Amino acid sequence: MSSDGIIMFNDVWKKYSTRDLFHKSLREEITDIFKREEREKLSDGEFWALKSINISIRKGECVGLFGPNGAGKTTVLKLIASVTYPNQGEVTVSGRVAPLISVGAGFHPDLTGRENIYTNGTIIGMSIKEIREKIESIIDFSEIEERFMDMPVKKYSNGMNARLGFSIAVHSSAEIILIDEILAVGDESFQEKCINKIKDLKKNNKTVLIVSHNRKKMEELTDRILFIKSGEIINS
Amino acid sequence: MIKRLLPYKDLFLVYVWREFNIRYRQSYIGALWAVIQPLSMMLLFTFVFTYLIKAAVTDYPKTIFFYSGLLPWTFFASSVNYSLTSLTGNYSLITKIYFPREILPLSGIVMAFLDYVIASVIFIPMLFIYHIHITYYILWMLPLLVLLFVFTISMSLLLSSLNVYYRDVKLATGFLIQLLFFASPVLYSIDNLSLNFKLILFLNPMTFIIENMRRCLIEGRGVVLWQFVFVSVIVAVFYYLCYRFFIKTERDFADVI
Numbered sequence: 001m002s003s004d005g006i007i008m009f010n011d012v013w014k015k016y017s018t019r020d021l022f023h024k025s026l027r028e029e030i031t032d033i034f035k036r037e038e039r040e041k042l043s044d045g046e047f048w049a050l051k052s053i054n055i056s057i058r059k060g061e062c063v064g065l066f067g068p069n070g071a072g073k074t075t076v077l078k079l080i081a082s083v084t085y086p087n088q089g090e091v092t093v094s095g096r097v098a099p100l101i102s103v104g105a106g107f108h109p110d111l112t113g114r115e116n117i118y119t120n121g122t123i124i125g126m127s128i129k130e131i132r133e134k135i136e137s138i139i140d141f142s143e144i145e146e147r148f149m150d151m152p153v154k155k156y157s158n159g160m161n162a163r164l165g166f167s168i169a170v171h172s173s174a175e176i177i178l179i180d181e182i183l184a185v186g187d188e189s190f191q192e193k194c195i196n197k198i199k200d201l202k203k204n205n206k207t208v209l210i211v212s213h214n215r216k217k218m219e220e221l222t223d224r225i226l227f228i229k230s231g232e233i234i235n236s
Numbered sequence: 237m238i239k240r241l242l243p244y245k246d247l248f249l250v251y252v253w254r255e256f257n258i259r260y261r262q263s264y265i266g267a268l269w270a271v272i273q274p275l276s277m278m279l280l281f282t283f284v285f286t287y288l289i290k291a292a293v294t295d296y297p298k299t300i301f302f303y304s305g306l307l308p309w310t311f312f313a314s315s316v317n318y319s320l321t322s323l324t325g326n327y328s329l330i331t332k333i334y335f336p337r338e339i340l341p342l343s344g345i346v347m348a349f350l351d352y353v354i355a356s357v358i359f360i361p362m363l364f365i366y367h368i369h370i371t372y373y374i375l376w377m378l379p380l381l382v383l384l385f386v387f388t389i390s391m392s393l394l395l396s397s398l399n400v401y402y403r404d405v406k407l408a409t410g411f412l413i414q415l416l417f418f419a420s421p422v423l424y425s426i427d428n429l430s431l432n433f434k435l436i437l438f439l440n441p442m443t444f445i446i447e448n449m450r451r452c453l454i455e456g457r458g459v460v461l462w463q464f465v466f467v468s469v470i471v472a473v474f475y476y477l478c479y480r481f482f483i484k485t486e487r488d489f490a491d492v493i
Contacts, residue, residue, distance in 0.1 A: 016491065082334035083490045099333050110258050119254050122247040123333050 005056035006176065006207050007080055012089035014050040014075055049075050051231045053089070059175070060205040062198070064218040067228035073211045076228070077178045080209065095207070098124045098174035107161060109154035113144065116153050117168060124172050134171050141197075142167035143190065163190060170197050177201060180211045195221060237479060240336050247335055251343045255318075259347065270351035271358055274306040281423060294425055296454055297366045303359060304450045305422035311352040312388050312442060313413050318344030319392035320409055323400050324493060331490045338482060341396045345388060368454050376452040376459050383464075384445050387471050390478040397485045400493050416440065421447050441471055 050072045057063055065073040078084045079091050081099040107116045117138055121131040131138075139149060142163040153161065169177060179198070198221055201208055212218050218225060227234050241248060260266040281302045285293055294301045319341035323330065326340055363370065399405040420442040426434050437443045444467045451457040 078331075078490065081332070083331060085487045097334070108254065108258065110261055111254060115254065115257060118250050122250040123329065123335055127246045128250065 006059040006093070006095050007055065007057040007209075008090070008092045009053045009055040009076075009079070010090040010092075012050055012053040012079065012086045012091055013048060014072075014079065014084070014086050015046050016049045017046045048231050050079075050086075053231075053233060055226065055233070057207060057209070059095075059207055060202065061224075062202050062208040062210070062222045064222035064225040065209065065211045065228060066213075066215060066218060066225050071228040072231045073228055074180055077180055077209065077211060080176065081178060093176065095175035096125050096173070097176045097178065098169045098172045099178045107153045107165070110152055112152055113139075113149040113156070113164060116164070120165070120168050121172065124169060125174055126172050130173070138164075138167045138171050141171070141193075159187065159190075166194060166197075170201065174206075176207045176209070178209050181213070237338065241339070241342075244335055244339060248339050248343065251339055252346045255343050255347050256350070267350075267354055270354040274303065274310045274355050275358065277306055277310075278303045285423075293423070300359075300362050300366050300368065300454055301425075301450070302422065303362065304453050305420075305446050307352060307355055307359065308384055308446050308449055309417065309420060309422050309442070310355065311348050311384065312391075313417070314351060315345045315348040315388045315392055316395060316409065316413060318347055319396045320399055320406055321396075323396045323489065324403075324406075327493055330493055337486045337489060338393060341392045342389070345385075345392055348388075349385075363454070366454075369456055371452075371456040373452040373456055373458045377449065379464065380445055380449050380452070380459070383441070383468060383471055384449075386475050387441050387445070390471070390475040393482040394478040397482045397489075400485070400489050416442065419443070421450075425450070438467075441467055441474075 053072075053076070055076070065076060067073055075084070077099065079086060080093055081097050082093070083099075085091075107120060111119065114135070117135055118128070118131055121138075122128065126134075139146065142160075144160055144164060148156070148160070153164075156164070166179075169179075195217065198208055198210070208222075210218060210222060215225075263269070265272075278299055282298045285291055285298055322340040322344050323337065329335075329340075330337065395405055395409055399409075419437060419440050421437070426437055426443065426447055429437070444463065448459045448464075452459065
């Protein structure tokens with residue numbers, strides 16, 4: 001593995017709790033404010049979602065994550081997006097990340113499609129000026145009719161949500177793009193369009209990570225596939 | 237904090253604009269609500285203390301006396317209310333995308349500040365109607381506003397992050413704010429109280445802020461400098477601790493929320 005990856009996982013462990021209350025966690029936080037130590041042991045109701053993960057992804061690579069439900073694929077994406085942090089080990093990401101974790105992430109139901117393009121676009125790191133320049137092209141790509149753009153997103157179908165979300169993410173100038181299960185939504189022609197767009201992104205030297213259960217499509221798209229099972233990377 | 241937020245200033249702007257939109261969508265009188273709340277409270281208090289309880293609250297006209305206290309108080313209370321659920325309410329954003337989380341509570345505070353500015357517009361003609369003699373002491377409003385801001389931000393950061401862990405915070409806050417209202421000199425002036433009472437009430441930074449805002453606005457008196465420095469230091473330390481707590485807990489929001 002090369003050491004100059006744009007995304008590096010170095011012996012990363014992540015634990016989650018099955019309990020619905022987190023009283024202990026906050027108490028730990030408070031006592032930990034002035035001393036920092038890693039908590040390596042599992043306590044009651046906790047499990048490792050990721051175990052000693054080592055990944056190195058180079059700039060411009062397109063990598064697929066494949067594995068059964070609950071294997072930890074989305075956790076890997078969340079770590080890359082800095083939404084959550086590892087309990088042990090290190091994640092280094094050099095470059096702006098545009099996350100696309102699941103359908104319609106970050107849309108506010110009461111705002112219109114157009115307003116959501118602005119909020120969502122700025123959240124993934126575009127400037128207002130950038131969005132203003134690209135908004136026509138975002139709407140075009142999503143194939144949603146103009147007249148729907150001034151309608152609250154809560155009245156959109158799931159497919160429309162996904163299209164708009166995908167369209168915003170691929171128009172951002174982020175270097176790293178995370179795609180979670182997005183290929184499962186949208187009709188066939190839009191899926192085809194997405195795949196072509198991902199190929200385009202690859203040509204533009206963007207780094208793309210894809211999570212999907214469609215292995216055939218994934219093999220067609222990606223440079224290599226990482227297989228994850230119960231929190232570990234396996235070779236097969 | 238500013239250093240952390242600067243790269244995200246566009247997001248912050250859009251976010252404030254978004255909050256504004258959400259709030260006044262499907263509302264007929266929109267921004268007028270900002271005035272209605274303190275104004276109706278003022279009328280109620282004036283009525284109660286003029287006809288029901290004939291107490292000599294102040295030598296100044298009661299309406300302007302109450303209103304000058306209600307303005308900063310409403311800003312504080314509604315900031316805390318907006319920001320309290322700002323993190324838990326934006327669950328779908330927090331679990332998916334990284335950005336400095338304080339943008340969420342802060343945009344609630346900006347909204348409350350807009351309300352404050354709108355409500356203040358009513359205050360200006362009131363000053364003339366009651367022939368309030370305006371002095372240079374009014375310039376004290378600026379540092380006092382800064383103090384009010386810093387204290388409000390600290391409180392909002394603390395409560396909103398605690399609310400991610402314990403939803404009890406939301407339930408407790410409504411009641412705490414009510415308690416704090418009576419512990420703050422909105423309905424009374426601490427001028428006539430004994431020294432011991434004054435000291436107890438000054439434990440609440442809102443006491444200092446509200447009392448002094450009123451002094452320099454309508455009473456034409458200045459702020460005692462050493463008191464100001466003292467309260468500023470306390471508020472600054474409080475801010476530092478709250479912000480540190482927020483940064484520390486922020487990393488776990490997505491896992492806990």
